[in-house]
Amino acid sequence: MTTQTTQTDNGTVKAAFQSEIHIVEQALEAVERLMYDVVNSEVEVLRDASRHILEAGGKRFRPRVSLLSFAATGGADLMTAVPPAAAVELVHTASVVHDDINDHGVVRRGRPSVNAIWGRTFALLTGDFLFTKVYELMAPYKDLNILLAQAATALVEGETLQASAVKNKNLNSEIYFRIIGLKTAALFKSGATIGARLSGATEAEVEALGEYGYNIGLAFQIIDDILDVVGDEAQLGKTAGLDAQQGKGFAAVQDDPIASVKQKLMEGNRLERARLQAHQLVESAVELLAIIPPSPYKDELVRLAHGVVERDF
């Protein structure tokens, strides 16, 4: 493990740094290939729909957190951390496919959603298929297996709480944080924890990285929701002009319960307060890394945490 990354004026160290980051990028490419391969099925619809959503890309924050947690705690062969990192991303991907059924989402990652192309029945089955593939990938990782299963349960519970809150019109800040803790932060945490456990990290390191993952997961979701509202408003502007004579526009967004609840939650200076909260969560996450020894991987974890709140995509 390299511990001299503060000497960035040293050419040799710079080169070492770059080669170490290169290894992470290679592992992420291996994650992509593994996901692509594991969804191969003789049943064409499942294979095609799975690859459609995988090829649409995504930010891949979750597998990156997992791989970096492994490497930053002294894990030697990053390739051994690839299958669980892929499994973590597939849990997220499965939930995205099912989300688009419930939310009637027609665009995902800039492409038509699985639901839009193949219809509800096949979207439901594709999500189920991705879930079952998660467990094929995780089967060899006995003790870590349960961590991902629990995070997947939490994700489903978070989605359910969200749907309940929307239905019962009782979404408040407390419930909001419970929802995003379950549906997003728990999976980020499990990715970090699994990566650290696989490397043989100390209990303190595992704990710190788990909390790091949880905090950036919360921050990630808050920013996502802010961008959603801002995006909806931008969209609304366009739609309002475009659809005036069709009687659509504002009413269409008002009728979408999730959008309207989010908007209510974020309106006025709430939006700024939420952004501040996300930044504070990222600061806490970075502080939690104090006990991790210096390395290019640790530097990347810090960069990733900041990237979560600085992104505008």
Next chain:
Amino acid sequence: MTTQTTQTDNGTVKAAFQSEIHIVEQALEAVERLMYDVVNSEVEVLRDASRHILEAGGKRFRPRVSLLSFAATGGADLMTAVPPAAAVELVHTASVVHDDINDHGVVRRGRPSVNAIWGRTFALLTGDFLFTKVYELMAPYKDLNILLAQAATALVEGETLQASAVKNKNLNSEIYFRIIGLKTAALFKSGATIGARLSGATEAEVEALGEYGYNIGLAFQIIDDILDVVGDEAQLGKTAGLDAQQGKGFAAVQDDPIASVKQKLMEGNRLERARLQAHQLVESAVELLAIIPPSPYKDELVRLAHGVVERDF
């Protein structure tokens, strides 16, 4: 293991037999309790909807096959086979909840379906929740874990093939057998295989019980589809009379693509041929048990195989 069960005129052996079968019934009750407990969640909808479908009962053929496979191959403590048996039944239960979304099923096991009571979004999430609970249960069973994950994948593939065949109107006998092999027989097989592996059975025993499970799984599904068609016809009779003035009735069934495809497949002497096929599969299953040493558990496996084709429910 008792090997004297052929001496049924012996009172002592009869008592031993009954106590051994009693142990299986106790284990099945433990399966029920475990399923009930494992779906406990702070998210009420998930807990209530899961317990609703579990309490509706079901034939529990799958966990019974798994427990008997364990006991018939010398497994000592049947309680160690309870969690995987519960996991196998939960895979089936999850698929049933998702099925009712795709098929617009409103009645399941004599009660309103989850879909009918809680609506599509919560039915989808309840199915996902049950799937994630499967893997929490299976996490400690490293090598067996992959078997159930693969059977769950097969189930989803089978459901997808079925939906594709209905959509493309290309269901024929070959595709039908591929579908029921994937969606039903693979899970029966995994239950039997997992039970046998857990007991430390020989490779030959594991193989035989796996094939036994596969065959009775096929037979089970064939009978299920026959009963479905016969049931639809009985239902049709009633509906035709009842709904004559409402213009519903026959047309309603004709418009259901799955029912009409099944009907086409089963019409005329096809129905009788299918029933014969199921009986032959059961005979093969029973023959496969030849290498399993005699015991009350083996006797139960034989009885269960016959029960699969003799049921009228």
